Amino acid sequence: MSFYSSFDTATVSSRSAHPDDHRTPFQIDRDRILHSAALRRLQGKTQVFYSFLVGEYDFYRTRLTHSLEVAQVGRSICAWLQKSSELLQGSEGIDTDLVEATCLAHDLGHPPFGHTGERALHQLMKPYGGFEGNAQTLRLLTRTIFGEGREGMDPTRALLDGVMKYKTLHHETPTAKNHYLYDEQSAALDFVHGEQPFPVELSPGEVRNSFRSLECQIMDWADDTAYSINDLSDAIQRGFITEAKLETWAAGNPLDDAETVQVEFLLKAIREGKVEGRLGRGIGEHIRACSLQIRGNFMSELSRRYRYELVVDATMQKRARLNKRIAMDLVFETPQLHQLDYKAESVLKRLFEVLAERYIKREGGRVWHFLPEAVERVLDREEDERVRARLVCDWIASLTDRSAYRVHQRLFDVGAGMGEFL
Numbered sequence: 001m002s003f004y005s006s007f008d009t010a011t012v013s014s015r016s017a018h019p020d021d022h023r024t025p026f027q028i029d030r031d032r033i034l035h036s037a038a039l040r041r042l043q044g045k046t047q048v049f050y051s052f053l054v055g056e057y058d059f060y061r062t063r064l065t066h067s068l069e070v071a072q073v074g075r076s077i078c079a080w081l082q083k084s085s086e087l088l089q090g091s092e093g094i095d096t097d098l099v100e101a102t103c104l105a106h107d108l109g110h111p112p113f114g115h116t117g118e119r120a121l122h123q124l125m126k127p128y129g130g131f132e133g134n135a136q137t138l139r140l141l142t143r144t145i146f147g148e149g150r151e152g153m154d155p156t157r158a159l160l161d162g163v164m165k166y167k168t169l170h171h172e173t174p175t176a177k178n179h180y181l182y183d184e185q186s187a188a189l190d191f192v193h194g195e196q197p198f199p200v201e202l203s204p205g206e207v208r209n210s211f212r213s214l215e216c217q218i219m220d221w222a223d224d225t226a227y228s229i230n231d232l233s234d235a236i237q238r239g240f241i242t243e244a245k246l247e248t249w250a251a252g253n254p255l256d257d258a259e260t261v262q263v264e265f266l267l268k269a270i271r272e273g274k275v276e277g278r279l280g281r282g283i284g285e286h287i288r289a290c291s292l293q294i295r296g297n298f299m300s301e302l303s304r305r306y307r308y309e310l311v312v313d314a315t316m317q318k319r320a321r322l323n324k325r326i327a328m329d330l331v332f333e334t335p336q337l338h339q340l341d342y343k344a345e346s347v348l349k350r351l352f353e354v355l356a357e358r359y360i361k362r363e364g365g366r367v368w369h370f371l372p373e374a375v376e377r378v379l380d381r382e383e384d385e386r387v388r389a390r391l392v393c394d395w396i397a398s399l400t401d402r403s404a405y406r407v408h409q410r411l412f413d414v415g416a417g418m419g420e421f422l
Contacts, residue, residue: 002091002092003088003091003092003093003094003095003304004092004095004098004158004303004304004305005303005304007157007194007302007303008156008157008158008303008305009025009026009156009157009158010156010157011025011154011155011156011157012142012154012188012191013154024095024097025156026095026097026098026101026156026158026159027097029097029098029101029153029155029156029159030097030098030100030101030104032145032153033101033104033105033108033145033153034104036108036145036146036153038108038140038145038398039064039067039104039105039108040064041398041400042062042063042064042066042067042107042108042110043062043063043064043065043400044062044112044400044401044402044403045062045063045064045110045111045112045113045114045400045401046062046063046112046113046114046116046117046401047060047061047062047063047065047066047114047231047234060234060238061230061231061234063107063110066107066226066227066230066231067103067104067106067107068104069226069230070103070104070106070219070222070223070225070226071099071100071103071104071222073103073222073225073226073283073286073287074096074099074100074102074103074218074219074222075096075099075100075103076287077099077218077221077222077287077290078093078094078095078096078099078218079096080287080288080290081093081094081290081291081292082094084288084291085291085292087292087293087294087308088292094214094215094218095158098156098158098159098162098215099162099215099218099219101159101162102159102162102163102215102216102218102219103219103222103223105137105141105159105163106134106137106163106165106219106223107133107137108136108137108140108141108145109133109134109135109136109137109138109139109140109397110133110136110137110397111131111133111136111348111396111397111399112344112348112396112397112399112400112401112403112404113341113344113345113347113348113401113404116341116344116345117344117345117348117397118131118132118133118178119177119178119345120344120345120348120349121348121352121393121396121397122177122178124348124349124352124393125389125390125393127389128385128386128389128390128393129170129182129183129184129386129390130170130180130182131393131397132166132170132178132179132180132181132182133178134163134164134165134166134179134181135166135170135180135181135182135185136394136397137163138160138163138164138181138185138188139182139185139394140152141153141155141159141160141163142155142160142185142188144394157191157192157194158213158215158303158305160188160191160192161192161213161215161216161305162213162215162216162219163216163219164181164188164189164192164212164213164216165179165209165212165216165220166179166180166181166209167181167189167198167208167209167211168180168181168204168205168208168209169181169182169183169185169186169189169204170182170183171183172204172205173204173205176205179206179209182390184390193299194299194302196298196299196302198211198298199298211297213303213305213306214292214304214305214306214308214309214310215305217309217310218290218310221286221290221310221312224286224320225283225286225287225320226283227324228319228320228321228323228324228327229279229280229282229283229286229323230279231327232266232279232323232326232327233275233276233279233280235327235330235331236266236269236270236275237275237276240330240331240334240336241270241326241327241330241331242270243267243270243271245330246263246266246267246270246326246330247267249326249329249330250263253325258315258318258319259318259322262319262322262323263322263326265278266326282319285316286316286320289312289313289315289316289317290310290311290312290313291310291311291313292308292309292310292311293308293309293311294307294308295307295308295309344401347404347405347408348396348404350408350411350412351396351404351407351408351411352392352393352396354370354411355370355371355392355395355396356389356392358370359371359376359379359380359388359391359392360385360388360389360392361385370411371395372395375391375395378391379391379392
């Protein structure tokens with residue numbers, strides 16, 4: 001019995017395929033993402049530590065390596081569920097290519113400088129509909145991932161739904177700082193649900209955003225797994241989390257017995273110099289903590305993706321939350337990271353202001369040429385200011401950490417970039 005139907009593999013427009021193409025629709029989704037420039041750019045985008053920071057331990061995770069790790073965990077969850085869940089016996093099971101594509105795509109829309117960049121662009125884009133990393137991922141998939149004038153990559157309904165973590169439009173929660181879709185993405189939201197309206201109990205905001213397809217739930221837990229384990233490992237290797245700092249942190253925070261055991265586990269791994277191996281074993285535990293249960297909702301008759309939901313053992317969820325708390329307090333809230341965050345925010349703000357004057361507001365005397373010719377040509381013929389702002393934001397969001405700094409230097413640092421023309 002097939003887990004998926006033509007409803008799941010449908011695309012917004014009729015996807016053309018070579019008559020001899022041996023791939024499934026989900027394999028085509030995966031391959032188009034894998035070979036995209038948008039995925040390659042993630043190698044230059046911040047995960048936890050800014051990608052331009054190098055030193056003795058110079059192989060920190062980037063958004064790209066994080067996405068690859070999430071994809072591996074996602075595939076492994078599918079294999080575990082197929083083996084362990086009675087609900088999948090006798091069916092083809094959850095498509096691992098679809099889950100891999102969803103995991104590879106989940107961070108495509110993130111801008112330079114990690115969550116700092118996302119917050120900065122949201123503030124700058126407030127008059128024009130805001131900026132949200134997940135919404136930007138959807139924009140890439142449906143509009144901009146290829147630069148040859150195509151309408152995105154024409155993803156399958158299941159892939160688009162798989163990356164759609166949030167299902168509230170911006171105007172429905174206008175004061176939200178994140179976790180929304182752009183208002184112009186309402187058609188994509190309607191498409192993933194087969195044009196069916198949300199029932200009244202799925203109110204905008206947190207309640208509606210928690211209504212996710214099975215593949216989206218798998219991707220989200222795979223993301224949490226990689227984030228809470230691998231990013232913590234990077235933080236320890238970089239020296240942000242030391243034995244002394246972790247002991248001090250534990251003494252100042254109320255911990256129950258299970259949390260105390262987890263902290264002792266981390267302390268022992270640090271003392272013995274076996275952080276990566278010890279933490280790495282936790283990935284398997286996170287995978288085996290997954291199971292399935294039946295659910296009923298307004299989509300469950302249309303797709304098996306909504307007939308089942310992922311259940312994650314509460315103990316493992318608690319462990320992941322503790323790891324995140326440690327990373328937040330000992331890494332993200334440190335003066336070193338805040339100083340770099342401030343610099344990154346300033347870079348994006350100044351870039352946006354210059355580009356806004358030239359391309360969004362169309363102010364000033366001289367016509368400067370700041371952007372690539374193809375981008376500028378589209379901007380110059382666009383009459384809608386809101387659309388122009390989104391296009392400028394698209395370009396900024398596509399930059400890597402280094403390229404954002406490089407453009408900033410050319411614009412504002414005396415002498416920077418002159419060697420390129422000599």
